Amino acid sequence: xxxxxxxxxxxxxLHGRTGLPWQNQKDPxxxxxxxxxxxxxxxxTVKERYIEFIQVFPTVRDLAxxxxxQVMALWAGxxxxxxxRNLHACAKMLEExxxxxxxxxxxxxxxxxxxxxxxxxxxxxFCFGERISILDANVKRLLARFLGVEEDVKKALVHHExxxxxxxxxxxxxxxxxxxxxxxxxFGATVCTPKSPKCSNCVFQTSCTAFAQSKVSMxxxxxxxxxxxxxxxxxxxxxxxxxxxFELRPAKGIWGGLWSLPESSWVEAIEAPSKPLQLSIRDxxxxxVDLLELSxxxxxxxxxxxxVFTHRTLYFQIRIVKLSEKFDLNTNHYxxxxxxxxxxxxxxxxxxxxxxxxxxx
Ligand code: SF4
Numbered sequence: 110x111x112x113x114x115x116x117x118x119x120x121x122x123l124h125g126r127t128g129l130p131w132q133n134q135k136d137p138x139x140x141x142x143x144x145x146x147x148x149x150x151x152x153x154t155v156k157e158r159y160i161e162f163i164q165v166f167p168t169v170r171d172l173a174x175x176x177x178x179q180v181m182a183l184w185a186g187x188x189x190x191x192x193x194r195n196l197h198a199c200a201k202m203l204e205e206x207x208x209x210x211x212x213x214x215x216x217x218x219x220x221x222x223x224x225x226x227x228x229x230x231x232x233x234x235f236c237f238g239e240r241i242s243i244l245d246a247n248v249k250r251l252l253a254r255f256l257g258v259e260e261d262v263k264k265a266l267v268h269h270e271x272x273x274x275x276x277x278x279x280x281x282x283x284x285x286x287x288x289x290x291x292x293x294x295x296f297g298a299t300v301c302t303p304k305s306p307k308c309s310n311c312v313f314q315t316s317c318t319a320f321a322q323s324k325v326s327m328x329x330x331x332x333x334x335x336x337x338x339x340x341x342x343x344x345x346x347x348x349x350x351x352x353x354x355f356e357l358r359p360a361k362g363i364w365g366g367l368w369s370l371p372e373s374s375w376v377e378a379i380e381a382p383s384k385p386l387q388l389s390i391r392d393x394x395x396x397x398v399d400l401l402e403l404s405x406x407x408x409x410x411x412x413x414x415x416x417v418f419t420h421r422t423l424y425f426q427i428r429i430v431k432l433s434e435k436f437d438l439n440t441n442h443y444x445x446x447x448x449x450x451x452x453x454x455x456x457x458x459x460x461x462x463x464x465x466x467x468x469x470x
Contacts, residue, residue: 111316113255114280114289120312121292126299130160132291137211137236138169144228145196148245149189152298158187169211172197173204181367181455188458194366195223213237226272234290238283242275243290244268247297252278253329254301257318261330339378341413341424343388344370344460346467347401349432352445353464355454356395363418364457368444370427371396378424385410385426395443397436404430416459427463 126132129152131143142162146155165183166172172180177197184193199222203209211232212218218229226244233239242248249262252275260267280289300307308320319325347354355368373392390398390405408430416423435445446454451464 111313113278113313114285116312117292117296118280118285118288121288121295124299125292125295130156133287135236135287137232138172139163140232140235141199141211141224141228142196144231145192145223146187148192148228150187154187168209169200169203170209173200173209177366178368178455182453183455185367185455185461186458190365190367191361192223194360198222199224211236213239215239215241231290234286236287238286240279240281240283240286242272242279243293244272244275245294245297247301248275248293250303250329251293251297251301254306254319254325255313255317257322257324257328259324259328259330261332263332337417338421339381339424340375340421341378341382341386341426342375343373343386343392343410343426343428345372345393345396345405345408345430346370346427347430347432348448349435349445351448352435353448353451354435355444355446355456357442357444363421366455367457368446368454369457369460371443372425375423381415381422382413382424385413395438395440397438400436401430401432404432414459414463423459425459 131139134140134143143155143159146159146162150158162183165179166175175197177194180193180197181190184190184196187193202221203211212221213233214237215226215229215233218224218232219226224232227248230239230241230243231245234241234243244252249268249271252258252271253262256271256274258267258271262268262271280286300311306325308314308317308325311317311320314320317325319328345354354371356371358364358367358369360366371393373386373388376386390396390401405428408428411427411429413424413426416425448468451468452461456464
């Protein structure tokens with residue numbers, strides 16, 4: 110059996126990635142932040158946003174003391190907003206219950222909000238030298254191929270077994286754990302890639318089960334993707350005395366916890382819509398029907414815009430409702446924001462783009 114960790118460590122000295130701002134970090138806050146950002150976002154995007162985030166919130170205490178709106182605004186555009194809410198909740202818990210310090214073992218770290226086992230293992234191995242393997246998507250792919258695991262690695266039992274096997278491959282010395290963890294990440298991202306892995310130059314070629322059995326393209330098993338749904342909605346840009354009405358989205362679901370324009374329910378469509386939705390002000394729950402009915406009918410309806418999510422494509426039409434004066438809703442679910450201040454709100458990317466375009470028009 111090949112010395113897996115020794116071979117990987119040797120490879121990383123010559124070919125590991127360099128120049129990533131979160132590399133060679135011992136500060137658990139910075140490792141944690143990079144791990145969370147990298148979960149669903151490309152390295153190139155994270156590089157810039159990570160630096161920006163650290164500048165605004167240099168420590169976990171700074172993050173804990175920020176408001177949720179500040180955090181969401183800084184996260185806007187990165188998507189998967191539950192990550193930002195969990196990040197904030199976790200920082201607060203660390204501040205309140207752990208005196209602003211991260212626990213040092215993966216077993217304790219995993220009890221914190223938004224920290225899964227692989228992230229906990231990354232923090233514990235990078236910062237505290239714990240001998241524990243990460244198992245993110247890149248590492249799962251590498252190990253499934255190397256070990257010849259043909260079942261669906263997303264299944265809980267297969268995942269659990271893969272983790273147990275991963276654990277047998279970690280280096281003996283805890284001092285090697287940070288470099289090993291980084292090497293696993295780098296190898297999965299640059300050599301054993303999802304498409305066209307570089308098997309001909311791979312240091313594991315002679316011991317890789319998938320390569321020996323010509324099954325590299327079949328592992329990990331790809332389960333068919335769900336068909337992308339098409340949905341339609343209408344949003345209201347209600348403008349009064351240079352102020353715009355924004356609505357807080359529910360904490361769970363798409364754009365959860367962000368401010369957005371008041372919106373009708375999403376309606377499913379079979380194909381890209383050729384006509385706008387025909388709605389009335391009654392389709393916007395929570396708004397005063399009597400006050401808005403006439404202005405709504407006379408408002409200008411703009412052509413729909415398209416926004417593509419992972420499993421859905423949204424066509425949203427915006428109606429510009431101009432009022433002579435604001436109305437009061439007596440709830441913190443809505444807020445009027447000066448039009449020049451909109452950029453400071455945590456808005457979903459397509460809404461931010463639309464507002465920017467509107468301000469420039
Ligand atoms: S030989 Fe190919 S499939 Fe096997 S570990 Fe190397 S890159 Fe991955």
